[in-house]
Amino acid sequence: MTQPDTTTTPAPFAATIPDHWQRMARAKGYRITRRGADRYRIVLLCECCGLGHTSKRNVLMDHTPVCPHCVRARWQEDATAAGLEWLGRDPHDPKRGRYRAPCGHEVSRQFELIKRIVAGACALRCETCQRTKEEAEATAAGWTLLGPAHERGVNYRRYRHDCGHEQEIARVNMRTERVSCAGCGVCWSASPSFIYCMRFKLPGLRPLVKLGFSRNPESRMNWQLLRTPDLFEQAQPSGQILRSIQIRTGHLALCQEKKMHAALRRSHPGSVVPAEHYGPWLNVKSEIYAGDLEPVILDMLDRLDPGAPAPD
Ligand SMILES: [Zn+2]
Ligand SMILES: [Zn+2]
Ligand SMILES: [Zn+2]
Known part of the structure; x- marks a missing residue:
């Protein structure tokens, strides 16, 4: 048994x-x-x-x-009230949720912060969009954004100048281009920019035009935009600067150029050329239009405001 x-x-x-x-x-x-x-x-x-x-x-x-179900429902309601899409909890932090921001990027934020946004006490700033914006500001001033500052406060960033020198600079100064490089001595008043219109002839394609801004359109075209062609290739791509207008600062040029692109996309959506057409020859992903837009762009350039002269 x-x-x-x-x-x-x-x-x-x-x-x-x-x-x-x-x-x-x-x-x-x-x-x-x-x-x-x-x-x-x-x-x-x-x-x-x-x-x-x-x-x-x-x-x-x-x-x-x-009740975990009630808590989750509240997080979801808060997200909607803050204009965000609830994506779930942040697996790395119990005090945070994941949200889809209106710009389309995913962000992680503390639940408390979402409540403050709903109350109107603060706003959500997408770090991806912010980074893109700060990168463009740096480019306009002739610098490359590297990341957060290590030695200075939160209002500073680390940048590399075109000369290769790295420096920590207040973001507001980069935005307004009040920047002097300790490496090469170039200071802000010495760096105007140009808004240009270029015409490209690429093998097998109708003429294309590019609207853009640069501190040196000639070098931009020859050393950055045109891909190094294969020397054994019969047909060679070529470019020509049709017009370039000097603008007082790179930042002003950046703002004006953005507005011009937005206006062109609205008025001539059919003339925006997809990147896959010119990708093999041009090192750029947008800002290229069909050649018939050439007179429209040149006319826009003629009406540009170059900005008031810099104060001494
Ligand atoms: Zn419940
Ligand atoms: Zn974003
Ligand atoms: Zn420098």
């Missing part, structure tokens, strides 16, 4: 739910539906949302259990 095996089965515990537990649960907005996997666990049904979750007996007795 074999003895029942008592070594592997857990010690049985009273599976009933005492009345005073149930009263405590009701007082805190729950109902206990059953006992959990062990003597310390209980399953609570939330009277607010009607969904159940497992909790611990001492949490019910000594604290107020928090």
Whole structure:
């Protein structure tokens, strides 16, 4: 006759739910539906949302259990109220959620910050968009954004000048181009920019035009835009600067050029040439139009405001 095996089965515990537990649960907005996997666990049904979750007996007795379903619903509501799409919790930080910002980028933010956005106390700033904006500002001033500053405060960034020198500069100064390079001595008043119109003849394609800005359109065309052609190739791509207008600062040039592109895309959407057409010959992904837009762009350039002269 074999003895029942008592070594592997857990010690049985009273599976009933005492009345005073149930009263405590009701007082805190729950109902206990059953006992959990062990003597310390209980399953609570939330009277607010009607969904159940497992909790611990001492949490019910000594604290107020928090319904995870209600909490998630609130995070979702907050996201919607803040104009964001809720994507879920941040797996790296219990105090954060993941959201889709209106620009389309995914951001991770503290739940508290979302509440402050809903209250109108602050706004969400997408770091990806911000980075793109700061990179463009640096390019306009002749610098490359490297990243956050190590030695200076949060208002500073680390940049590399065209001469190769690296320096920490206040972002506001980069934006307004009040920057002097400690490496080569070039200071801000010495760096105007040009908005240009270029015409390209690429093998097998109708003429194309490019509108852009640069501190040196000639070098931009020859050393950056035109890809080094294969010397054994019969047909060679060629470019020509049709016009370039000097603008007082790179930042002003950047702003004006952006507006011109937006206007062209609105007025002549059919003349925007997809990048795959010119990709083999031109090292650029946009800002290329069909050649018939040439007179339109030249006319825009003629009407450009070059900016007031820099104060001495
Ligand atoms: Zn609930
Ligand atoms: Zn963004
Ligand atoms: Zn320099």
